[in-house]
Amino acid sequence: MGEWGGWSTTFEGGGVKLKQALIIGAGIAGISAALGLADRGVFVNLVDAEGTIGGRAKELSCKGVDECVRCDVCLAIDKLYEVGASERIRVFPNSTIRSISGEPGNFRVTLERNPGYVSEDCTACGACAEACPVPGGAIGPPGMGIPLTYAIDPNACLWMRGEDCRSCEEACPHGAIDLARGKSTKRLQVGVLVVATGFQPFDPSLEPRYSHDLIPGVITSLEAERMLNLDGRLLLPDGSPPGRVAFIQCVGSRDSWKGVEYCSKVCCKYSMAIALNLRALDPDADITFFYMDWRPYDLRGGDIGEWASRDPRLSIVRSRPAEVLASDSGKPVVRYVGAEEEIAEDEFDMVILSIGMGPPEGIGDMAEMLGLEMTPQGFLWTSVERPAMTSRPGVFASGCCTGPKDIEESAMEGVAAAGEAASFLEGSR
Amino acid sequence: MTLPPGSEPVTMSSSSRPARTRRPVVRGEREPTGRIGVFLCRCGGSVDGRLDIESVREKVSSMDGVEECMVMDFPCSMESRETIVNVIRENDLDRFVVAGCSPKAVEARFKSTAQESGLNPYMVEIANIREQCSLVHNLSEATSKAGLLVEAAVAKCSLLVPAPHHRGRVESEEVLVYGNGMSAVVATDELVSEGAKVHLVLPFSPHRLVFNYHDGIRPGHLEDMRDRITDSDLVRVHGHSSVERFEGEPGAFTALVRSSEGAEEIRCGAAIIAWEASEVPSPSLNGSLVVTQAELESIMDQGRVPDRTVMITLREEDTYCPERITHIEALRNAIRMKEMDPRVQVTIVARDVLAFGLSELDYREAMSRGVSFIRTEASPLITVGDTVKVRVKDLNLGEELSIETDLVVMSSWTQPYDTGHVAQVFGTPVDREGFFIPTQVKLKPTASIVEGVFLCGTGVESKTPSEVVLEARSAASRAKAMVSSKMEWGGAVAEVDPESCSACLTCIRSCPFNAPFIGETGKAEIEIGLCQGCGICVGLCPSRAIQLYCYTDGQLGAQIGALVGRVR
Numbered sequence: 002m003g004e005w006g007g008w009s010t011t012f013e014g015g016g017v018k019l020k021q022a023l024i025i026g027a028g029i030a031g032i033s034a035a036l037g038l039a040d041r042g043v044f045v046n047l048v049d050a051e052g053t054i055g056g057r058a059k060e061l062s063c064k065g066v067d068e069c070v071r072c073d074v075c076l077a078i079d080k081l082y083e084v085g086a087s088e089r090i091r092v093f094p095n096s097t098i099r100s101i102s103g104e105p106g107n108f109r110v111t112l113e114r115n116p117g118y119v120s121e122d123c124t125a126c127g128a129c130a131e132a133c134p135v136p137g138g139a140i141g142p143p144g145m146g147i148p149l150t151y152a153i154d155p156n157a158c159l160w161m162r163g164e165d166c167r168s169c170e171e172a173c174p175h176g177a178i179d180l181a182r183g184k185s186t187k188r189l190q191v192g193v194l195v196v197a198t199g200f201q202p203f204d205p206s207l208e209p210r211y212s213h214d215l216i217p218g219v220i221t222s223l224e225a226e227r228m229l230n231l232d233g234r235l236l237l238p239d240g241s242p243p244g245r246v247a248f249i250q251c252v253g254s255r256d257s258w259k260g261v262e263y264c265s266k267v268c269c270k271y272s273m274a275i276a277l278n279l280r281a282l283d284p285d286a287d288i289t290f291f292y293m294d295w296r297p298y299d300l301r302g303g304d305i306g307e308w309a310s311r312d313p314r315l316s317i318v319r320s321r322p323a324e325v326l327a328s329d330s331g332k333p334v335v336r337y338v339g340a341e342e343e344i345a346e347d348e349f350d351m352v353i354l355s356i357g358m359g360p361p362e363g364i365g366d367m368a369e370m371l372g373l374e375m376t377p378q379g380f381l382w383t384s385v386e387r388p389a390m391t392s393r394p395g396v397f398a399s400g401c402c403t404g405p406k407d408i409e410e411s412a413m414e415g416v417a418a419a420g421e422a423a424s425f426l427e428g429s430r
Numbered sequence: 431m432t433l434p435p436g437s438e439p440v441t442m443s444s445s446s447r448p449a450r451t452r453r454p455v456v457r458g459e460r461e462p463t464g465r466i467g468v469f470l471c472r473c474g475g476s477v478d479g480r481l482d483i484e485s486v487r488e489k490v491s492s493m494d495g496v497e498e499c500m501v502m503d504f505p506c507s508m509e510s511r512e513t514i515v516n517v518i519r520e521n522d523l524d525r526f527v528v529a530g531c532s533p534k535a536v537e538a539r540f541k542s543t544a545q546e547s548g549l550n551p552y553m554v555e556i557a558n559i560r561e562q563c564s565l566v567h568n569l570s571e572a573t574s575k576a577g578l579l580v581e582a583a584v585a586k587c588s589l590l591v592p593a594p595h596h597r598g599r600v601e602s603e604e605v606l607v608y609g610n611g612m613s614a615v616v617a618t619d620e621l622v623s624e625g626a627k628v629h630l631v632l633p634f635s636p637h638r639l640v641f642n643y644h645d646g647i648r649p650g651h652l653e654d655m656r657d658r659i660t661d662s663d664l665v666r667v668h669g670h671s672s673v674e675r676f677e678g679e680p681g682a683f684t685a686l687v688r689s690s691e692g693a694e695e696i697r698c699g700a701a702i703i704a705w706e707a708s709e710v711p712s713p714s715l716n717g718s719l720v721v722t723q724a725e726l727e728s729i730m731d732q733g734r735v736p737d738r739t740v741m742i743t744l745r746e747e748d749t750y751c752p753e754r755i756t757h758i759e760a761l762r763n764a765i766r767m768k769e770m771d772p773r774v775q776v777t778i779v780a781r782d783v784l785a786f787g788l789s790e791l792d793y794r795e796a797m798s799r800g801v802s803f804i805r806t807e808a809s810p811l812i813t814v815g816d817t818v819k820v821r822v823k824d825l826n827l828g829e830e831l832s833i834e835t836d837l838v839v840m841s842s843w844t845q846p847y848d849t850g851h852v853a854q855v856f857g858t859p860v861d862r863e864g865f866f867i868p869t870q871v872k873l874k875p876t877a878s879i880v881e882g883v884f885l886c887g888t889g890v891e892s893k894t895p896s897e898v899v900l901e902a903r904s905a906a907s908r909a910k911a912m913v914s915s916k917m918e919w920g921g922a923v924a925e926v927d928p929e930s931c932s933a934c935l936t937c938i939r940s941c942p943f944n945a946p947f948i949g950e951t952g953k954a955e956i957e958i959g960l961c962q963g964c965g966i967c968v969g970l971c972p973s974r975a976i977q978l979y980c981y982t983d984g985q986l987g988a989q990i991g992a993l994v995g996r997v998r
Binding site for chain 1: 503504507508509510534538539620623624646651781783784785786787788790805807825826828875897899903904906908910911914915
């Protein structure tokens with residue numbers, strides 16, 4: 002890592018393309034782009050608003066049952082280690098972009114680093130934790146986080162609570178801790194930018210008729226994934242396993258009332274994988290899918306019709322439910338138009354809303370700051386012919402900020418963005 | 431052991447330690463030797479506290495060969511790794527064990543720590559006492575399991591021998607693209623714009639390349655791209671040619687390219703197989719009343735549009751096997767018919783309309799222009815007379831419909847042709863239908879089973895043109911990155927003991943990666959640049975002549991022996 006000091010400050014500007022990149026967003030697309038650029042000898046600054054890298058995929062669960070179902074979640078997780086091992090990638094967690102100026106080949110970027118009590122000089126030596134007088138410690142390592150630096154828990158830290166304790170600051174042999182620092186800024190000069198800020202999962206409160214947060218047992222697919230990821234099981238709020246589960250597809254997709262006219266591509270695939278997990282956990286669970294068109298993006302994942310034909314406890318209903326109500330016992334009841342065009346009602350223990358993908362938060366401001374064109378759907382515009390090219394030279398985009406994608410496609414687009422960015426720097430484009 | 435020409439062994443002798451014997455004795459048992467260091471990780475409380483690390487230390491430090499055993503906070507941090515280097519140097523250790531978290535997370539770091547200390551990078555053994563012990567068991571179980579795992583690691587470590595570790599020079603930075611359509615053109619374009627030299631091998635003349643434009647790609651764009659690359663100084667087009675032989679290793683492949691004018695050997699650092707599948711004609715087609723989507727397009731190109739059209743997107747077989755592109759094609763053509771004459775009737779028969787992502791907008795437009803959709807599960811029955819009748823079971827109505835129409839448009843299905851010989855030449859497997867099988871390792875999109883050979887195009891899987899573009903650019907980008915990077919080989923690779931080898935060819939037949947070959951002495955040898963360390967040849971060799979570095983029988987035996995008690 003010793004090389005870092007030398008190259009980050011002493012570049013000459015003025016017409017020269019700086020062989021440095023800034024990647025905004027450290028999800029799977031951003032990481033793939035970072036690794037691709039680092040492979041080509043470009044130094045990469047990888048910025049993420051979160052405390053650790055990995056993006057949305059790190060919240061998702063492996064959906065393999067007896068064998069791999071190609072959900073690709075591991076693809077994202079394994080790449081984190083590669084970033085940690087790369088000496089050409091510098092990670093700025095908890096950071097956002099305050100301003101970008103300059104021109105393609107030589108952009109000047111100001112990062113805003115949120116509570117940066119611990120700087121990147123931290124080597125995780127542990128001296129601060131030893132010095133901390135709080136029982137259990139108010140400073141510690143963030144698990145398997147990358148980068149491996151210590152973080153302060155502001156709720157436990159005595160100094161933050163108004164007492165006069167700066168033991169960790171004094172103990173740190175590298176001067177990496179500054180309790181008074183708060184927000185800090187960092188200036189960078191880079192040749193290329195890659196925007197990879199991902200997506201925003203659909204907010205289920207915008208679809209109040211499905212009663213998310215109102216009826217216990219109505220959860221989003223993302224909540225189901227987190228539960229499977231952390232616990233390996235899907236449980237109701239009272240801790241019991243659900244016997245009857247419904248999936249409602251296209252929540253926040255294919256819905257012009259919500260301004261979402263596109264299909265989110267991944268929901269059929271992931272919800273079927275969650276359902277296969279449920280089936281493996283409980284061979285007797287009743288599972289019902291409410292859907293309009295079955296669109297498994299990765300066609301090798303299997304067909305719901307074929308599954309339903311051999312599993313009597315799986316029902317598929319081609320109908321978009323009108324609402325989710327509470328039964329007398331407080332369980333969710335799905336109301337929909339049945340096969341005979343009648344109004345049908347079915348009671349379940351758990352209703353999983355397969356939520357779609359929207360443009361990421363703040364993408365409009367980002368586009369304005371960088372002078373990028375957007376699509377009518379609110380994503381960044383990129384060329385069909387050159388998938389990572391935005392409307393501005395020197396600025397590339399990859400992943401879900403240009404439209405809904407699955408993990409594999411995001412990874413491929415990240416690699417493609419690295420190719421485009423590297424050849425821009427080398428002057429051949 | 432064969433080294434690729436131009437590669438050189440990485441020297442390990444930066445310390446004053448006497449050099450180890452040059453010829454590593456992989457085969458057979460070996461007396462436990464070495465001066466072992468053991469570094470146990472507290473992991474800031476996620477190991478220590480959840481298991482008794484002190485008692486693990488006591489247990490291990492008395493083992494044979496263990497010269498130094500210490501507990502550290504984060505051995506993986508930069509500072510601790512410097513400490514480890516110093517401990518190794520001061521105590522003249524020649525191998526070490528780290529007990530902490532998953533080798534996936536830390537192995538690479540400790541390999542470089544070993545190198546910094548002047549050791550072979552494979553003289554390290556990792557014991558996972560975090561994910562496999564402290565995070566999942568209670569205190570006493572975790573402590574005893576951690577003790578066993580570390581003991582087993584020490585037992586294996588004492589038998590480690592320096593594994594081969596070579597850095598190869600890339601012999602050729604040129605890339606071979608072997609293809610028959612769109613993805614070959616796009617991959618070549620990407621390589622050229624990244625500054626790579628390309629050999630584009632095509633089975634026909636480049637002017638016979640045809641393209642599909644159903645996915646928002648500007649018509650004419652691919653023809654322009656084709657003309658640009660064929661004119662480029664960086665590209666050599668081998669038209670009417672095929673690759674007859676392909677051998678070597680990443681960075682130094684040799685391909686024999688044969689055309690009608692003769693054969694030529696080409697050196698390349700990487701290769702891309704960019705094969706497109708082609709249409710399988712439907713049995714009902716008759717050229718006038720029952721046509722393909724492509725034929726419909728040429729009818730529309732002449733300015734004609736039939737009054738009544740039924741498009742069928744289901745396959746005339748029982749299996750439900752949708753292809754994304756067929757639905758997008760049908761939607762685009764239906765919209766175009768309605769644009770030409772809003773009065774015409776267009777019906778699309780499908781089970782599900784596969785309008786992924788932004789293609790949903792086409793679906794909406796088709797519906798708003800009055801295209802009707804019939805949902806069915808079985809392929810409709812087509813009767814041809816003066817007009818055509820289509821009998822179809824409508825799932826929504828629950829009734830059988832009989833539709834009279836002027837034209838039936840069948841979606842065509844794709845299947846790669848002629849991939850068998852490509853598969854054989856490159857050693858990349860194809861499935862029953864002829865589609866190339868990408869590597870099982872999902873961590874590498876576009877990678878084939880052969881290191882240095884990449885796959886893209888509809889010959890791998892049916893996909894839309896914009897997906898083909900993305901995949902081809904991604905494959906090209908990876909190939910270019912590979913030939914511009916430093917390549918390293920070694921570690922867990924197989925080695926043949928020539929004295930035991932009976933040249934029975936079992937290893938050559940069983941290796942999925944084409945790594946073994948018969949060398950000049952008439953015995954099997956392994957190309958280490960191709961060996962992936964899978965161990966298949968080791969298990970199958972009837973003479974037990976092959977061993978895998980880092981996982982020899984002796985090492986594994988010692989490891990298992992420490993876990994379950996050695997039977998002597």
